[in-house]
Amino acid sequence: xxxxxxxxxxxxxxxxxxxxxxxxxxxxxxxxxxxxxxxxxxxxxxxxxxxxxxxxxxxxxxxxxxxxxxxxxxxxxxxxxxxxxxxxxxxxxxxxxxxxxxxxxxxxxxxxxxxxxxxxxxxxxxxxxxxxxxxxxxxxxxxxxxxxxxxxxxxxxxxxxxxxxxxxxxxxxxxxxxxxxxxxxxxxxxxxxxxxxxxxxxxxxxxxxxxxxxxxxxxxxxxxxxxxxxxxxxxxxxxxxxxxxxxxxxxxxxxxxxxxxxxxxxxxxxxxxxxxxxxxxxxxxxxxxxxxxxxxxx
Numbered sequence: 001x002x003x004x005x006x007x008x009x010x011x012x013x014x015x016x017x018x019x020x021x022x023x024x025x026x027x028x029x030x031x032x033x034x035x036x037x038x039x040x041x042x043x044x045x046x047x048x049x050x051x052x053x054x055x056x057x058x059x060x061x062x063x064x065x066x067x068x069x070x071x072x073x074x075x076x077x078x079x080x081x082x083x084x085x086x087x088x089x090x091x092x093x094x095x096x097x098x099x100x101x102x103x104x105x106x107x108x109x110x111x112x113x114x115x116x117x118x119x120x121x122x123x124x125x126x127x128x129x130x131x132x133x134x135x136x137x138x139x140x141x142x143x144x145x146x147x148x149x150x151x152x153x154x155x156x157x158x159x160x161x162x163x164x165x166x167x168x169x170x171x172x173x174x175x176x177x178x179x180x181x182x183x184x185x186x187x188x189x190x191x192x193x194x195x196x197x198x199x200x201x202x203x204x205x206x207x208x209x210x211x212x213x214x215x216x217x218x219x220x221x222x223x224x225x226x227x228x229x230x231x232x233x234x235x236x237x238x239x240x241x242x243x244x245x246x247x248x249x250x251x252x253x254x255x256x257x258x259x260x261x262x263x264x265x266x267x268x269x270x271x272x273x274x275x276x277x278x279x280x281x282x283x284x285x286x287x288x289x290x291x292x293x294x295x296x297x298x
Contacts, residue, residue: 004030004072006289007092007102009079010109013275014265014282016061018106021286023071027293030100031065032074032092033109074100084238088260104289107240107248107256108265108282113226114246115149117172117196120224126204127221132156134275135223136163145170145209145222147196154180157189160223168217170209172196174227192217254285262289 006022008015011033019031065071078095082105085091092100113130120128128147129135136159143166146157153176157169169176169184173195181191194211201207210216229246241249241257248263250256256263264281 002028002101003089004028004100004102005293006030006104006106007032007090007100008106008108009082009092010107010265010267011062011073012109012265013278014267014285015106015108016065017279017282018108018264018286018289019065019071019073020068021283022290023065023068025286025290026070027290029071030074030092030102031071032079032094032100033062074098082238090238090260104260104262104293106254106262106264106285106289107267108263109267112229113224114228115147115172115224115226117147118198120199123199123201123204123206124224127201127206128199129221129223130225132159132163132223136160139163139221142166142220143218144168145217145219147172147222147224147226149174149227150225151175151177153191154183156223156225157184161187161189168192168209168219170196170211253288254281255288 005027007030008019008022009032011019011031015031015033019029022029062073065073074094079092080095081093083091083093088103090102090105092102092105094100113124140163142164144160144164145168146153146160147170148156149172151171151174153169153171157167161167165188167189169189169191171191171193173193176191176193184191192211192215194213194215197210197212199206199209200216206219206221208216208218228244238258238261240261240263243249248256248267250263254262254264262285264285265278
């Protein structure tokens with residue numbers, strides 16, 4: 001396949017839009033992605049796709065990309081490592097042993113929530129989400145829990161409270177300001193600071209939450225703001241600066257601290273973000289990448 005002008009890691013909304021723009025700009029693009037079989041939820045916060053299944057949206061978008069010979073979709077390949085060689089090219093290794101070379105690298109995937117709640121992954125993106133704007137309407141009037149491990153609880157709790165006044169706030173052992181706790185409790189919101197022992201449910205549907213002090217409360221769904229995030233992309237020969245939350249630091253144009261490495265979508269902000277905002281960052285960063293390539297190769 002030769003050397004791609006840009007390799008995009010992640011085929012979510014940011015990666016797909018970046019690939020489309022760069023491909024249509026006549027740039028050779030490698031889009032590395034998985035099948036996204038975990039996307040069993042619907043897209044709700046975008047008026048153009050309200051109610052569409054996420055997996056159907058992703059599949060349809062990838063089919064549109066196939067009409068451009070400049071875009072090479074490499075599907076079902078998890079990226080194992082990325083190394084930068086002496087000639088500054090990036091070599092991307094997939095878990096099945098394949099490798100690809102690229103001049104520039106766009107990271108749009110690979111950021112995961114960090115929390116010590118043992119089995120939360122069973123419910124993540126099924127009945128526990130990060131964005132009340134994306135799924136608050138579907139969870140309206142349910143018995144909700146909002147898990148916040150940052151200490152800044154009140155603002156998001158107030159947004160969630162508008163969807164359901166049967167709300168419990170849990171800090172999973174982290175401190176909460178006393179004035180915020182009183183403000184929430186005055187509205188009938190129970191604040192529990194004990195650590196969460198486990199979540200109970202079936203097939204991703206939450207039934208209850210158990211705390212280490214033995215308390216068990218019935219809950220049907222909820223949201224989480226974790227203490228930090230982590231990237232599962234292993235880079236060798238280069239290193240992007242990270243902020244205190246573990247997210248990649250980038251400027252307004254998507255450039256990271258490492259030359260020729262860019263970030264957009266879930267790799268650059270708390271994941272998963274709203275779909276339309278993620279799409280916008282992919283487009284914006286792709287314009288930056290194309291401009292940089294145009295100047296360098298003119």
